[in-house]
Amino acid sequence: MEPLLKIKDLHVDFLSYAGAARALNGIDLDLFPGEFLGLVGESGSGKSLTANSVLGLLPLKNAAIAKGSILFEGEELVGKSEREYQALRGKKISMVFQEPMNALNPAFKIGSQVTEILKLHQGVTAKKARTEAVSWLARVRIPHPEEIMNVYPFELSGGMRQRVLLAMALSCGSKLLLADEPTTALDVSIQAQILRLIRDTTDSLGTSVLLITHDLAVVAQTCQRVAVMYSGNIVESGPVRKVLRQPRHPYTKALLQALPHLDGPIKALQSIPGTVPNLLTPPSGCRFHPRCSVAEKRCQADRPKLLSVAENHYVACWRESHHV
Amino acid sequence: MNTSKFVAKRLGQLVLVLLGVTLVTFLVSHVVPGDPARMLIGQRADEQTLAAMRHAMGLDKPVWIQYLNYLWGLIHGDLGTSIRTQRPVLNELLSFFPATVELTLFAMGFAVSIGILLGLLSATFRDTLTDHATRILAILGVSTPLFWLGLMALLLFYKYLGWLPGSGRLDPLINPPTHITGLYVVDSLISGDWIALKSSILHLILPSLCLGYIQLATIARLVRASMIEVLELDYIKTALANGIPRSRIIYRHALRNALIPTVTIIGLTFGELLGGAILTETIFAWPGMGKFVVDSISFLDFPAIMGFTLVVATVYVLINMVVDLLYPILDPQIKGVH
């Protein structure tokens, strides 16, 4: 099957007075139609950056794609104009963010914000947009959708706002949803509800999802496949079961060891000595080698490629490369 | 709290403000050296005439009695009699009021519309030539004294270029339009008097541009700052991620929110414009309240000065009440908070 989204060797640089920081250091990632893929990693590993690159939402001033390609439905996205991206955003590829509290415009009613997108992408009349908006609100299980159309965002809870944002994201038939830590800012009691909602609605629509999270438990519950990021690289990817039960990369192993019951978010990894590398002066070779307990000479010299170690299971580690 | 309650409360506050204003102006005007009775009868009159005059004007009574007398008059709509013109102050102010209002409104309209536009431009094209140019324009606006600006404008556009008239509200050869509101532009529009309309607009340009320039600069910088702040917020990113065009994000999603702090400033600005009108009217021989009060000051015409101060304070409070009423329309979260 052809992937819906194919990211190849993606490099993203941040430019500052101190120099260029390579924040994404050659990402390879495939996402197939209808798939629910988890992207995990510590804070600062480049998860949001990966998603923002897909939608062309990098900060224009200081970030740039240095090289690599992003294919969506076989079409190259890197180098598209702002106008071309606009036609894509919200219509073919959508995104929901971490902070639902501030993600809706405080000056406009919910109805006007949902219908605006419908009118924009589908060219429907105001009346048609309104009925569609109500049915989308109902679809994300918002009680009394008719009334909710006429309230302002500040009158809604965080969970309700995230539902509205999800309805907006899906309302124009996007094939791909980029969900960047959609439940992190929510009450623990609401998190599971929203995750289930995302899974159920995208399931019934056939929308593929890239779920960004730093919570392995979330991955275990919702995703089919998972990719693990470390400092701008994908270090391991594969079916959730395999990766969580038989991790092959030392970083994934350490992550799982740090987390006895798979039910807490990834904190700073105290169990692994050292810290996340400074991107201005990243370690040579494999960026994980200074913290790796099994590092060898060549780990300092060269960066390992992401290679298949078993069916659908990929690892970027010199110690695993003999499998190929 | 509902709107009518809010208005009632504000009007109550207005009474208190006016009481304070009268007290302060009354005290100040009775502390400054100078004797209005002497001004009126002239330096050569003898002591007896002066005493009689002081008695006639009520100046021989204790200050607090004078104050109470003044308040008593105020309650009955009597602002006293102008010492200089010997006509009721209220009538004088009413006859000069429309000219000042017209000037202030034009200055305001100019400052608000161009100010918002410039602020938007420099926020959108941040750190480009457009932005730097507006910044320079704004800094000049904040730092140029009004009288200097007015004189330079007069020199350039009136004296040397001869493009615009430099004094008064109308060509001396043109009859004023039928008196309806007292605003020449409005009156000539209503009565279809195109000659008066053209002339009155031409006469408004220089004084209102000079008067509004400082406020324009303030508004432009404020709009720029709050636009830049708003454009960084999460909901702007949501709008972008949903494919809404950047231009629409700026003028619809961001501007609406960026205008909230601006509206407050616009309310405060109006008071400053009324104050600035005094100077502007003097420079451009604009027959408004400002010119009236300047003439009164040089004559120690206290009732006229106090009347003017009261009018300015009242307008100021009323404008800010309107601004507060506008708030909930712009910012739904304020609804019911007042």
Ligand SMILES: Nc1ncnc2c1ncn2[C@@H]1O[C@H](COP(=O)(O)OP(=O)(O)O)[C@@H](O)[C@H]1O
């Ligand atoms: N606006 C920015 N300016 C400079 N560097 C940034 C910016 N945003 C992100 N980065 C860099 O990119 C790296 C990855 O960021 P991000 O994708 O947000 O991480 P994650 O989502 O995994 O927590 C960060 O470590 C940071 O150094």
Ligand SMILES: [Mg+2]
């Ligand atoms: Mg992130």
